[in-house]
Amino acid sequence: MSESFPPRLLRTRLYEQVAGQISSWISDNGLAAGDKLPPERELAQRLGVSRATLSQALVALEVVGVVEVRHGDGTVVTARHQQSTRIVEAIRRHADRLPEVIETRDALETKIAALAAARRTDDDLARIDDALAFMEADIEAGGRGVEGDERFHGAVTAASHSLLLARLMDEIGDLVKETRLESLGQPGRPQDSLAGHRAIAEAIRAGDPDAAAAAMHAHVEMVSDVALLREAP
Amino acid sequence: MSESFPPRLLRTRLYEQVAGQISSWISDNGLAAGDKLPPERELAQRLGVSRATLSQALVALEVVGVVEVRHGDGTVVTARHQQSTRIVEAIRRHADRLPEVIETRDALETKIAALAAARRTDDDLARIDDALAFMEADIEAGGRGVEGDERFHGAVTAASHSLLLARLMDEIGDLVKETRLESLGQPGRPQDSLAGHRAIAEAIRAGDPDAAAAAMHAHVEMVSDVALLREAP
DNA sequence: CTTGGCTCAGTGGCCTAGCCAATAGGACAA
DNA sequence: TTGTCCTATTGGCTAGGCCACTGAGCCAAG
Known part of the structure; x- marks a missing residue:
């Protein structure tokens, strides 16, 4: 309440x-x-x-x-x-900031996925699988998988082994979180999202950067299909 | 001096x-x-x-x-x-930070170029051309075109009309500056860089996102070919 | 039993007053 | 002209103190 x-x-x-x-x-x-x-x-x-x-x-x-x-x-x-300083605030107050967040996620995470496919260790892979399992359990229990989603993207980011990219993702973390809540609140979305994660994980497991990038791109695009945006094409 | x-x-x-x-x-x-x-x-x-x-x-x-x-x-x-906190410092002290900067530039600027191609106004285009002309004049005068390079990338970023992406570019600005100096210090590099800029500008002028992204990617890749990195493949 | 007000100890907020240390720029000597 | 020294200016930091806020416990009214 x-x-x-x-x-x-x-x-x-x-x-x-x-x-x-x-x-x-x-x-x-x-x-x-x-x-x-x-x-x-x-x-x-x-x-x-x-x-x-x-x-x-x-x-x-x-x-x-x-x-x-x-x-x-x-x-x-x-x-x-x-x-620098006040732009974060400006963005936060800006009503149509969603598209910008999506664009930025796409830019960063596509690259991150590709790097992760090329560099992931077995430990990285294990963490990704853990996140996947966590999200699946959460959804089966009726949850929306918000935390699992967060963990998954965090694990992939870690697997890319790039401090700089990780830092930038952290920078926009709060904004991403909002879009996450928005997206996973829609009916059927958690399952779709989980499927997207599986595809990304497989490409990373296979060590295929191009496939990982493509899968991540598709995933971000799917996530961006949000009610808020659907009215103004 | x-x-x-x-x-x-x-x-x-x-x-x-x-x-x-x-x-x-x-x-x-x-x-x-x-x-x-x-x-x-x-x-x-x-x-x-x-x-x-x-x-x-x-x-x-x-x-x-x-x-x-x-x-x-x-x-x-x-x-x-x-x-968040200490990563910036960690990166700054890290000897092999160059590859990370390149990767991050690639992620951000490729997207930025694509967006710029889709959204650029005539004013944006004019600023890009100005930067191009400035760099050309500088190089002809014997300079390395450092400032022109900076202006060009700034103009393209502005043309993408994304506050968030601009902010992130600003965030890594100092690091990018170092790679810029490194790169443009090599013989023949300023001319090559200028040619790369021209290709990017043309794709943006034509409003072709894919071509712009490809041109930017090629440019960043070319820039990354630096003496410092050439020893460890 | 619950609720609201009261007190008090602990903790941060901010101030005054003062000395120390670094800097820039001018005076002065070589 | 050049190099050295001096000094006014300005920030760095400390000490000591009072005020304001918070939370916990107690107590009386409902």
Whole structure:
């Protein structure tokens, strides 16, 4: 019942507000890469916070890649400040983001499947089979196989032995999760999905990259056939 | 001239070390999602730093998504802590990271090229042509066309009209830059690269996704033929 | 027995005040 | 012109303290 409750009323820490203000101040005043921010002491006073808090905000902005703090010199604006940071948010709020997620999954997972077919060890294969079995049991018990689906794709990703691709998949993990829930909620879909997984697993077992890529592509395409998208061709 | 100078001898701030220690402490002790860290006062004392510094470290870890700091309750470990965080660093230090970057580029840019062919506007096309012209002029003037190369791929990415794919490309931007420098430094390579770009541009102009994908794939494959890799087949 | 309010100990949030350390840029000597 | 040194500026970090929030236990009202 407690499905969609109030969003937990997240409490904003002071440093977050400060970071936000600095960030938008940079945009509003059109500060470009290399431009300097005011000294900490002055900035803190102007913002009405202590230097310690300002320091936290700067750490946050630094981690995200908006500014660079140089001991003894000052704080300068980094390049690529507008793009990276807020795009995730932009996407999250964007209504028609589903197609983009599908496209991106297709790009990454097709390659991942091909690599997995070429590189999988026996252990990798065992984990893939485990995920398959888990999903099958879940579905037979009346479940939708959500977790099994997740495990399967995770196992395949691991089998590709590419840290970078794994990292990017993780990056879009949350978005993928939403499409997963969407997709597996449709009647008959879990079984179809399981069948798709089996085809992918077989190609990987056989060590056939092209077949694995094709199977994964077909699978992602099938998954993308979601009610939400079916109205606007 | 200041092309690839000293890596700027990055100065580690205390909070970075602290964040690192906490992070590995979490891994080593097998802390799972939901487990609590010691209180700030105790942790600060144990690590031999002030609470303010520890606080900065926690902000950093929070921004990255490793922990969640709850006012009045404590600091708890978040899910997905092991994967995301340190992989970027791991990759950066990994000697044989080149192949992974190439693979990932191939996955993303092949898809991007196909989408660009399907969606490019006339403006997109104009920007692509501009980049092409810029690179050509640079090469004729004796340059290596590094910036032109960057512009071209940027223009194609923009033409794909996918925020998500653009974001992921941005994510691996630094790594790609290194391979770019590596590749274009080889004799005759700039011209070859330019020819590859032309083929891609033509396919996009013609609105042929398959051809664009194929051309991009060939291009990435050509680029990957780097001295560093040629010894270990 | 359940519910709501109260208290209190533990914990993070934030501040003030201050000294240390790195940097850049100017003054000055060679 | 070049190299060295000095110093003002600016960030790095600490210490110590008060306030605010959370959760658990207790207790009285329903």
